[in-house]
Amino acid sequence: MSEEKSLNFIEEIISQDLASGKYDSILTRFPPEPNGYLHIGHAKSICLNFGLAKHFGGKTNLRFDDTNPVKEDIEYVDSIKEDVKWLGFEWAKECYASDYFDQLYAFAMQLIEKGLAYVDDSTAEEIAQQKGTPTVPGTGNAFRNRSIEENKTLFAEMKAGKYADGEKVLRAKIDLASPNMHMRDPLLYRIKRAHHHRTGDQWCIYPMYDFAHGQSDSIENITHSICTLEFIPHRALYDWCIEQLGIYPSHQYEFARLNMTYTVMSKRKLLQLVEEGYVQSWDDPRMPTISGMRRRGYTAESIRDFCDRIGIAKRENIIDLSLLEFCVREHLNKIAQRRMVVTNPIKLVITNYDKGEEILHSENNPEDPNGGTREVPFSNELWIEREDFMEEPTKKYFRLGPGLSVRLKSAYIVTCDNFEKDAAGNITTVYATYNPDSKSGQDTSGIHVKGTLHWVSAKHAVPVVLNEYDRLFSVEDLSNAEGDFKDYINPNSLKAVEAYAERALAKDALDARFQFLRKGYFYQDTNSTKEKLVFNRTVTLKDTWAKEQKK
RNA sequence: UGCCUGAUGGUGUAACGGUAGCACAACUGUUUUUGGUGCAGUUUGUCUUGGUUCGAAUCCAGGUCAGGCAACCA
Numbered sequence A: 001m002s003e004e005k006s007l008n009f010i011e012e013i014i015s016q017d018l019a020s021g022k023y024d025s026i027l028t029r030f031p032p033e034p035n036g037y038l039h040i041g042h043a044k045s046i047c048l049n050f051g052l053a054k055h056f057g058g059k060t061n062l063r064f065d066d067t068n069p070v071k072e073d074i075e076y077v078d079s080i081k082e083d084v085k086w087l088g089f090e091w092a093k094e095c096y097a098s099d100y101f102d103q104l105y106a107f108a109m110q111l112i113e114k115g116l117a118y119v120d121d122s123t124a125e126e127i128a129q130q131k132g133t134p135t136v137p138g139t140g141n142a143f144r145n146r147s148i149e150e151n152k153t154l155f156a157e158m159k160a161g162k163y164a165d166g167e168k169v170l171r172a173k174i175d176l177a178s179p180n181m182h183m184r185d186p187l188l189y190r191i192k193r194a195h196h197h198r199t200g201d202q203w204c205i206y207p208m209y210d211f212a213h214g215q216s217d218s219i220e221n222i223t224h225s226i227c228t229l230e231f232i233p234h235r236a237l238y239d240w241c242i243e244q245l246g247i248y249p250s251h252q253y254e255f256a257r258l259n260m261t262y263t264v265m266s267k268r269k270l271l272q273l274v275e276e277g278y279v280q281s282w283d284d285p286r287m288p289t290i291s292g293m294r295r296r297g298y299t300a301e302s303i304r305d306f307c308d309r310i311g312i313a314k315r316e317n318i319i320d321l322s323l324l325e326f327c328v329r330e331h332l333n334k335i336a337q338r339r340m341v342v343t344n345p346i347k348l349v350i351t352n353y354d355k356g357e358e359i360l361h362s363e364n365n366p367e368d369p370n371g372g373t374r375e376v377p378f379s380n381e382l383w384i385e386r387e388d389f390m391e392e393p394t395k396k397y398f399r400l401g402p403g404l405s406v407r408l409k410s411a412y413i414v415t416c417d418n419f420e421k422d423a424a425g426n427i428t429t430v431y432a433t434y435n436p437d438s439k440s441g442q443d444t445s446g447i448h449v450k451g452t453l454h455w456v457s458a459k460h461a462v463p464v465v466l467n468e469y470d471r472l473f474s475v476e477d478l479s480n481a482e483g484d485f486k487d488y489i490n491p492n493s494l495k496a497v498e499a500y501a502e503r504a505l506a507k508d509a510l511d512a513r514f515q516f517l518r519k520g521y522f523y524q525d526t527n528s529t530k531e532k533l534v535f536n537r538t539v540t541l542k543d544t545w546a547k548e549q550k551k
Numbered sequence B: 001u002g003c004c005u006g007a008u009g010g011u012g013u014a015a016c017g018g019u020a021g022c023a024c025a026a027c028u029g030u031u032u033u034u035g036g037u038g039c040a041g042u043u044u045g046u047c048u049u050g051g052u053u054c055g056a057a058u059c060c061a062g063g064u065c066a067g068g069c070a071a072c073c074a
Helices: A008-019 A040-056 A074-086 A097-113 A123-131 A148-160 A213-219 A229-243 A267-275 A290-296 A300-309 A321-335 A501-508 A542-549
Strands: A029-030 A057-065 A092-095 A118-120 A169-172 A187-191 A206-207 A224-228 A251-255 A338-340 A344-350 A357-363 A375-380 A381-385 A407-408 A415-420 A427-434 A460-468 A496-503 A513-516 A520-524 A534-540
Touching: A008 A224, A008 A251, A029 A040, A029 A224, A040 A057, A040 A290, A040 A300, A040 A357, A057 A074, A057 A097, A074 A290, A074 A338, A092 A407, A097 A118, A097 A169, A097 A187, A097 A206, A097 A213, A097 A229, A118 A148, A148 A187, A169 A229, A206 A520, A213 A229, A224 A229, A229 A251, A290 A300, A300 A321, A321 A381, A321 A513, A321 A520, A321 A534, A338 A357, A357 A407, A375 A381, A375 A501, A496 A501
Parallel strands: A029 A057, A057 A092, A224 A251, A338 A513, A344 A427, A460 A534
Antiparallel strands: A118 A169, A169 A187, A187 A206, A344 A381, A357 A375, A407 A415, A415 A427, A460 A496, A513 A520, A520 A534
């Protein structure tokens, strides 16, 4: 018997709506503005909206909220579609608010005819001033009393291009004294001569968010319109428009957006990082964008799992980056191909190995009994990690040092006899003897060692580059940090290192997921070529030895 | 000195008047040919003051704190 997972508050509402017969089925929507790339916060919304539909047997539309042509671009539309698909979701309809411009214009005329909207000639500053403050009611102006006929004519002229940008706006006539600032005669339309990525130069007036979003929901018969907390005060206006227009009553519900430690989650800030060169692109693997995470090696499955675990609620939150890392490690541990790569090499010479070389076999994935093995060439000269040798080992050090023995993964047990240093005192070569009876899988030596090292045969090694990423920012909670968020950028968020990889890696598929033994999970970068293999570190392995050392 | 949200361990999230649970993090131990994984375990919490009740995280009243709202942005 599986324990029933408790419902979040939105699922609760939907179950009740379905049980009461209010709806036969539900329709949700994911409504990004195409003015930037999607990030992990959007993934939360995508998983929520599509997940709800899946859970309750409904559908989800993808709708582009493209009512502000100066900020929007087709590049963003394309990337958004790609990201949603990659995350594993299929939308029922691909919609655009701009497809409803004619309908929206007619809605506005309807409001004018009901005496509920008027053309205002005031400047932005005047309007702002006349709105009052949260504690002081707004004041009207003469334009508020224009006749219905005059308003109709004026609005039609606005559409026809008779007026300059900013010369006039259309406003709803609601309540200038409302305690909700959004109800103090909100703007419905503004004049803006800008090229729209879909409607071109057909329009010079564009509806505001509040006069587009709810109406679009209604046109599509969205049952549950889910958005983030900052839209709570807009809900009164959302409902007002629907009621006055007498159109399909979609309902808005709000949840808390995602925040994460050590990163930012605002398109404006992310755009700044790109434009000012702090990262290379929107899909830079350090970015919290879907495309960046994809390039870094995150799997769609792990992101979905993450979104599932963080939950949906109304309280502000900041999620530990470690939860995201846990999710991706958990998935990658199951599917990643194990390979050996040495990043900071010293030479290990096996003095009694006189076979020249031999082919050994190593499991591709100990988690997967059907994962098979691969061939790994072994010889008397190997690369091992510099940190795997210590001249004067401490008590808890399980690796190589004078007189110490270790297992070479999938190979033999070796014992260190000697080592060499250069003039500067750096270890250059370690000498060891191997035990021929300790071959992996057929070990009859009876020797037990505590440490196992990864290694690469020197003459078979393939040079590769590893991009080792660290968190983008150096403070946990950017919202509590004083000053400019860019002051907290981690200057060491990317370290590109040269490394020696085992031969098999050169032949592996481009999109394979790897675990470089004892180093972390890696994924081939989009710029990687056969001539120059480049891997991005998705996430390190958990490292309890590093913790031990800090003590 | 307006209106709207919200407040449960370090971080999230459950408990719908009846045993404060789960996950991540942290810490033990154990297994391990990855100091990985697995397994077992430990630590840590109901913002506050009253009230209702046999019984309150939950209901009521007051307070405190945090966030949002006054873009021709979404």
